[in-house]
Amino acid sequence: xxxNHRLGLDTACFFSLLMFGFIGVSKCHAIIETFDNxxxxxxxxxxxxxxxxxxxxxTGGNPGxxxxxxxxxxxxxxxxxxxxxxxxxxNFAKAGVAEMTFDIDIFAGSEVPDRAVTLDLKxxxxxxxxxxxxxxxxxxxxxxxxxxxxxxxxxxxxxxxxTIPPGWxxxxxxxxxxxxxxxxxxMQDVExxxxxxxxxxxxxxxxxxxxxxxxxxxxxxxx
Numbered sequence: 001x002x003x004n005h006r007l008g009l010d011t012a013c014f015f016s017l018l019m020f021g022f023i024g025v026s027k028c029h030a031i032i033e034t035f036d037n038x039x040x041x042x043x044x045x046x047x048x049x050x051x052x053x054x055x056x057x058x059t060g061g062n063p064g065x066x067x068x069x070x071x072x073x074x075x076x077x078x079x080x081x082x083x084x085x086x087x088x089x090x091n092f093a094k095a096g097v098a099e100m101t102f103d104i105d106i107f108a109g110s111e112v113p114d115r116a117v118t119l120d121l122k123x124x125x126x127x128x129x130x131x132x133x134x135x136x137x138x139x140x141x142x143x144x145x146x147x148x149x150x151x152x153x154x155x156x157x158x159x160x161x162x163t164i165p166p167g168w169x170x171x172x173x174x175x176x177x178x179x180x181x182x183x184x185x186x187m188q189d190v191e192x193x194x195x196x197x198x199x200x201x202x203x204x205x206x207x208x209x210x211x212x213x214x215x216x217x218x219x220x221x222x223x
Contacts, residue, residue: 032217047071062150066214075198092159096221110207
């Protein structure tokens with residue numbers, strides 16, 4: 001897939017991007033992946049099974065193209081694989097990331113209590129050993145009853161914060177609670193990013209899911 005990316009400045013820039021395509025970095029303070037023109041900055045996946053559907057549909061998104069995937073799972077997760085060369089991994093603090101937003105359409109899945117959309121960030125600090133790393137997650141909107149059509153989900157992500165921001169839960173790889181220093185270290189080296197349709201600590205049944213992903217974007221602090 002082509003790895004062209006889209007860059008935008010707040011709402012006005014975002015809608016201009018949807019209408020006219022690429023806008024230069026100098027004019028914008030956001031990174032937006034619309035999946036138009038077979039673009040996929042992040043190599044987004046929903047499954048490690050090559051037999052599952054994963055295709056950029058040219059129409060039907062919010063608007064335009066979108067990434068369409070299926071998976072048999074208890075907690076379906078859109079994720080950026082470790083090692084991917086992308087704007088959606090790396091040093092979030094240096095990039096000035098302040099918020100992450102994305103659009104999801106649930107075409108089919110399992111409606112159960114206490115299901116929510118969770119943003120999960122992980123690092124192993126280059127070791128490949130999660131027991132030596134740090135995990136941080138933020139539980140967002142409840143989707144125990146699926147909304148109809150495309151929905152936008154937004155998460156505060158103050159990567160430059162010297163303390164753990166409100167709403168975020170940080171855990172060391174050994175299972176102990178994370179510290180402000182752990183948050184800072186993770187924000188300088190995010191190796192895996194996952195959008196989970198479920199929240200930690202809950203059991204969900206396995207089910208076949210059919211999902212759409214569109215307009216994945218980071219808002220960055222103005223320089």
